[in-house]
Amino acid sequence: MPLPNPAATAPYATRAETSRGRLHKEEESATRTDFQRDRDRIIHSGAFRRLKYKTQVFVYHEGDNYRTRLSHSLEVAQIARSIARVLGLDEDLAETLALAHDLGHTPFGHAGETALDDCMAPYGGFDHNAQTLRIVTKLEHRYIAFDGLNLTWETLEGLVKHNGPLLAGGRTMDDLPRALAEYAEVQDLELSTFAGPEAQVAALSDDIAYNNHDIDDGLRAGLFTIDDLMALPHVGDIFRGVIDKYPGVETARIIHEAIRRLIGSMIGDVIAETRRRIDAERPETAADVRALGRPLVAFSREMNDHNAVLKEFLFTRMYRHYRVNRSMSKAKRIVRDLFELLHREPELLSPEWQQGCDGPEGFKTARRVCDFIAGMTDKFAIEEHRKLFDLDDPRS
Template sequence: MLKTAPPFVRPPRAPYATDPARSRGRLHEEPDSKTRTPFERDRDRIVHSSAFRRLRGKTQVFVAHEGDHYRTRLTHSLEVAQIARSVARVMGLDDDLAETLGIAHDLGHPPFGHTGEDVLDACMEGFQGFDHNAQTLRVLTKLERKYPLFDGLNLTWETLEGVVKHNGPLIRFGATLHDLPVAIQEYNSTHDLELESWPSLEAQVAAHADDVAYNNHDIDDGLRAGLFSLAELREEVPMVDRVLLTVERDHPGVDEFRTSAETVRRLIGVWIDDLMWESGNRITAAKPKSVEDVRAAGKPLIGFSDEMNEHQAVLRRFLMARMYRHWKVNRSRSHAKRIIRQLFDLFIAEPELLPPAWQEGGDGPRGQRTGRRVCDYIAGMTDDFAIEEHRRLFRLDR
């Protein structure tokens, strides 16, 4: 008789989970939804936003037109949200908030992945810089303009806190508010996100779900692209070799594509199991009784074990050498750098070339306004739109 696992039973809500019924609310007061919790409502507003739809045309590593099977920011965000929701549910946390933060975390990324971010930050050196996390806050609180009474999506305090602080407090190690990106400074002056404290456990889970997703799915994309082989991966990353051996034992003779997919699937499970085990130990030791205890803990309560962090470092070194700095990827990165730089310089020199809706507005003095306006326009582009905009402006035959 086929053995089946017992049905999943949702654990009770932990006392240190974020309670939607006790949300600190929104900057602009609105009536509560009759059908959704505040965090479900936040998630739905993000899903229906223009910025979220554009993530389908923004890449992780490859340029969008290089293939339909590689991750984009949209598919990555959905994968992060799924992992965050599952982990939060098992741990008795608010899975709606964890999912919302997974969906929102990459909204501020410009086209062409981290290359686009690096170039745009260099372009903005004289205009207070560029940071994708601060840009996410800017998108959520200012650049999305759909509602008649306010700019942005008017999300809850807990969602905005998690977006900004998911990697930990922003004011620590001698940093002050004035050291932070201007978008965070400006918003915090009207809606204090308590930047010196740790975020909720849901935000911490979402941050580590991001690590789980990109570590393992970059393996999948790198194998699909032929940037490295399964044999090379197992030779240089011992954890992958151990998991791959279990796949070969359980499914001898299966083709390499299925073997690779099953290995990645099991690796995700290994990462998640370690995350929950280590986090459980930290929570047991800290004994938080409320979400405020979590914020005041002085250290993260969600995280990987030291052993897993060592495995992660080995994998990241492998991916850096074999994937992120592969000569084919370098060519795409070089092309992307020129596109972003040339578009930025042209729009700064001739802002009248911007679409009419982008020729007004911005923040700060006149020169700063122009720089930030150009930055917002470019940061919102998809890969293909940036390529096409560059063609329109730099090719005489277009």
């Protein structure tokens, strides 16, 4: 009998003891719930370790103080556990989804994903959520009895649907990334419904962490100043309140205190809005949450408006800053160069990665090369590019 999680007190929480189970049957653990085992498998995976050298905005060598995919995932997990605990949800499942949500990202953040998606356009495209599913169901080779990590249905569902239904608004299987459509033939993840409440918590925790650490990193990098933030609703008020209360305090402490307050205010807003929706909808099970026509876990309308202004500011002043543009332009060229060369000459791949290829410029070769590049860290991609394209580099 699977272990229950007594901390999941809400009637609409996802229940570890009633999990729909794993695709490949395994003996139950005597010491951990199914979702705790999922979390541990994520932490011990190679893909999770590689997040240490995968960045979001800044390439790894640009400074040690900027967030990586790994540090970001840990921050998301901390926020997700906090929200899940207050709402009486399964903290372990929320943490698992937070830790795993970025596994499928390419090197060099969204620039790398854009470049790889362009390269893969004739072969089904590339999507980082679909790649996450591919990693945890196929590409991780750790267990003798199966490929992937053999995670529970609830974890897989949350990974692919944390941003909402995939078959909504007239979308069909033909509109989905290839990896998702292929897996749907193996296991039904109910792609037309919302995910469970823990996945919804993980999704908003990602937004909270992402927005706030981008403010922090952008200030540290000198892409904008605290004065630039003062005109933003909510963000400006928070910074102004800290400066007024602590005049003369060093800038680094001002930034930390303001970010801390911003995160706390956003968490409080999610909890308050979600409780309002719980009172209105009265869900009795996690299945009821999935069947609602809107998310149960959400920001208030006012906070959504504030976040929209903040995201527009970050897009203009940070993601499109000329220094970031230059770095990301180089990153795209590295990804495109690697894909085009390895797709044309798959014999340059290691024997392990040559397995499953179907010759130069083949469809299966494209998929293998895509998996190979998507799994690279920033550091490894730069080194591989140097080895393959620098004629003066003696390494091969």
